[in-house]
Amino acid sequence: MSSPTSAQRHLDAPVQTMTVAFMQDDASFIGAQASPFVTVDKRSNYYYTYPQGTWNRREMKIRGSGEESAGSGWTQSSDTYSCERYAIHHDEDWADKANADAAFNVDQDASEWLANQCRIQADYLWQAAAFQPAVWTTDYDGVSSGPSTSEILQWDSASSDPQTDVMTLQAAIHALIGRYANTLVVGADVHTQIVTHPIVRAAIQYTSKTFVGNMTNAELAAFFGVQKYLVAGGIYNSAVEGQTASMGYLCNAKDLWLGYVNPNPGLKKMSASYTFAYNGPEGVGSDGVVVRSFDIDERTCTRFEAEMFVDVKVISVDAAAFVDDCVA
Numbered sequence: 001m002s003s004p005t006s007a008q009r010h011l012d013a014p015v016q017t018m019t020v021a022f023m024q025d026d027a028s029f030i031g032a033q034a035s036p037f038v039t040v041d042k043r044s045n046y047y048y049t050y051p052q053g054t055w056n057r058r059e060m061k062i063r064g065s066g067e068e069s070a071g072s073g074w075t076q077s078s079d080t081y082s083c084e085r086y087a088i089h090h091d092e093d094w095a096d097k098a099n100a101d102a103a104f105n106v107d108q109d110a111s112e113w114l115a116n117q118c119r120i121q122a123d124y125l126w127q128a129a130a131f132q133p134a135v136w137t138t139d140y141d142g143v144s145s146g147p148s149t150s151e152i153l154q155w156d157s158a159s160s161d162p163q164t165d166v167m168t169l170q171a172a173i174h175a176l177i178g179r180y181a182n183t184l185v186v187g188a189d190v191h192t193q194i195v196t197h198p199i200v201r202a203a204i205q206y207t208s209k210t211f212v213g214n215m216t217n218a219e220l221a222a223f224f225g226v227q228k229y230l231v232a233g234g235i236y237n238s239a240v241e242g243q244t245a246s247m248g249y250l251c252n253a254k255d256l257w258l259g260y261v262n263p264n265p266g267l268k269k270m271s272a273s274y275t276f277a278y279n280g281p282e283g284v285g286s287d288g289v290v291v292r293s294f295d296i297d298e299r300t301c302t303r304f305e306a307e308m309f310v311d312v313k314v315i316s317v318d319a320a321a322f323v324d325d326c327v328a
Contacts, residue, residue, distance in 0.1 A: 014101055014103060015103070016101060016102045016103045018103075023112070023116070024116065024119075024234065024235065025233070026119070027231075027233075028231070028232075028233035028234045028235070029119045029120075029122065029123050029234045030123065030126075030185055030230040030231070030232050030233075030234070030251075031122045031123040031125065031126030031127070031275075031312070032122060032275070032287065033183070033228060033230055033261070034126060034130065034183060034185055034230065034257070034259065034261060034272075034273070035126050035129075035130065035261070035271075035272075035273040035274060035275045035312055036261060036262060036263060036264075036265050036271065036274060036275065037265075037274075037275050037276075037277045037286055037287050037288070038265045038274045038275065038276050038277065039277050039279050039286045039288075040081070040083070040276050040277065040278055040279070041278070041279060041280060042278070042280070043082065043083045043085075043278045043280065043309060044080065044081065044082040044083065045080070045081065046078045046079060046080045046081075047078060047079060047080075047081070048076055048077070048078050049076070049077045049078060049079055050074060050076060050077075050268065051074075051075055051076075051077050052176075052177070052316075052318065054074040054075045055074050056178070057072070059072040079313075081276040081311045081313050082311055083276055083277070083278040083288065083309040083310055083311045084309070084310065084311060085307060085308075085309055086121055086307065086308040086309075086310070087305065087306065087307045087308070088114065088117050088305070088306055089303050089304060089305040089306070090110050090113065090114070090303070090304045090305075091296070091299070091301045091302070091303050091304075092106055092110065092301055092302050092303075092304065093300060093301045094300050094301060094302065095300070097302070107293070107304075110293070110304035111291060111304065114291055114304060114305070114306035115291070115306070117306060118289050118291075118306055118308055119234070120234065120236050120250065121308060122275075122287075122308070122310070123232070123234045123250045123251065124236070124250055125275075125310065125312045126273070126275070126312050127232070127250055127251045127252075128312075129273065129312040129313070129314055130257065130259075130272070130273050130312070130314060130320070131185070131232070131251045131252065131255060131257050131322070132322065133322055133324040135314060135317065135322060136259075136272075136317050136318075136320045136321055136322045137176060137317050137318045138169060138172040138173060138176075138318075138320070138321035138322070139321070139322055139324075140152055140169070140321065140322070140323045140324070141323070141324050141325060142154040142155070142254075142323055142324065142325040142326045142327065142328075143325075144157060144328060145157070152165045152168075152323060152326070153165075154325065154326065154327050154328050155190065155193045155194065155197060155326055155327050156193045156327045156328055160197070161199060162193075162194060162197055162199065162200060162224075163199060163200075163203070163223065163224065165323075166184065166224045166225070166258060167225070169181070169258050169321040169323070170225065170258070172321060173258070173259075173260065173318070173319065173320065173321055176318035176319075177260065177270065177316065177318050177319050179260050179270075179319075180225070180260070181226060181258045181259050181260045181272075181319075181320065181321070182226050182227040182228065182259075182260055182261060183226060183227065183228045183230065183258070183259055183260070183261040184221070184224050184226045184228070184229050184230065184256070184257070184258050185230045185231075185232055185251070185256070185257040185258075185259075186229070186230070186231055186232065186256050186257075186326075187231075187232055187249065187251055187252050187253040187254050187255045187256065187326070188231060188232065188233055188249055188253040189253040189254050189327050190253070190254060190255070190256050190326045190327050191231045193327045194220065195215055195220075200215075200220075200223060203223055204219055204220075204223060207219070207222075217229045217230070217231070226258075228261070232249065232250065232251035232253075233249070234249070234250040234251070235247055235248065235249055235250065236248065236250055254324075254325050254326060254327050254328075255322065255323060255324055255325070255326060256322070256323040256326040257320060257321070257322050257323075258320060258321045258322075258323075259272035259273070259319055259320030259321070260272055260319045260320065261273075270315065270316055270319065271315050271316070271319065272314070272315060272316060272319035272320035273312060273313060273314050273315055273320075274312075274313055274315055275287075275288075275310055275311070275312050275313070276288075276310065276311040276313060277289075277309065277310050278309035278310070279309075280309070281307070281309075284307075284309065287310075288308050288309040288310040289306065289307070289308050290306070290307050291304075291305070291306045292304075292305050292306075293305070
């Protein structure tokens with residue numbers, strides 16, 4: 001063996017200019033776009049509602065000469081919210097932090113990890129409340145053949161028609177609330193079938209400025225007649241720490257949700273759902289989230305902590321539609 005050897009001339013050390021982290025695209029998280037934030041200064045309270053039936057009755061009557069006009073009115077009701085307090089922290093030992101290689105920005109790593117935890121939790125809460133069957137008045141199932149009442153032909157079937165199906169859902173929603181839905185949320189598998197569906201491709205090929213295989217969400221929104229087309233692409237690991245990762249979508253990849261989402265919550269404003277966000281503690285933002293760091297002297301570490309004070313609340317079960325198993 002020649003001398004000196006390769007091992008004597010080079011000692012392996014970590015590369016300081018690159019690392020690998022599985023950071024998700026922010027656009028994959030859709031909960032906040034499907035359920036706008038309503039900032040509140042109390043963790044729980046009630047809010048007033050104008051019942052749909054009493055507000056929309058046809059009450060005007062013919063008025064005879066010298067007679068009084070018909071008298072009527074409306075009732076008011078209320079509902080409640082309660083913001084749960086969700087929290088997570090990560091501790092960094094001071095000595096370990098000081099000994100870290102140059103490739104690691106410990107403070108930034110902790111902040112980004114906590115932010116990702118908040119995004120995952122927000123989408124999880126929205127899907128648990130809204131992206132489910134048996135929640136909305138308009139509740140459909142996808143079937144492989146012979147659809148009947150409250151069923152559609154699954155969109156991976158050759159004779160399916162996604163545009164007509166969405167128009168049917170739109171008509172059902174409009175008949176209940178007097179508005180058309182403006183937001184379409186699709187699972188990842190549903191999105192795949194949409195962008196490869198011959199009806200969709202045939203329609204968009206004449207209007208798309210890009211290759212039809214790279215059609216944008218804005219183009220798909222226009223095709224379906226909504227303002228927002230969102231792909232629920234957020235993922236998470238359902239396994240406990242130390243176990244083999246079990247990755248999956250936060251929202252069922254085969255399902256679809258269509259709803260009216262009010263972009264400007266306020267007085268007498270209806271929406272399919274709202275996310276109540278408590279802003280009481282110092283530093284909490286309009287989304288109910290606060291991220292802080294502080295030293296724990298007796299443990300010689302810095303704690304990085306995030307809290308969320310939110311309640312994802314279905315506001316009107318008539319303002320959205322859900323399709324379970326939109327694709328097989």
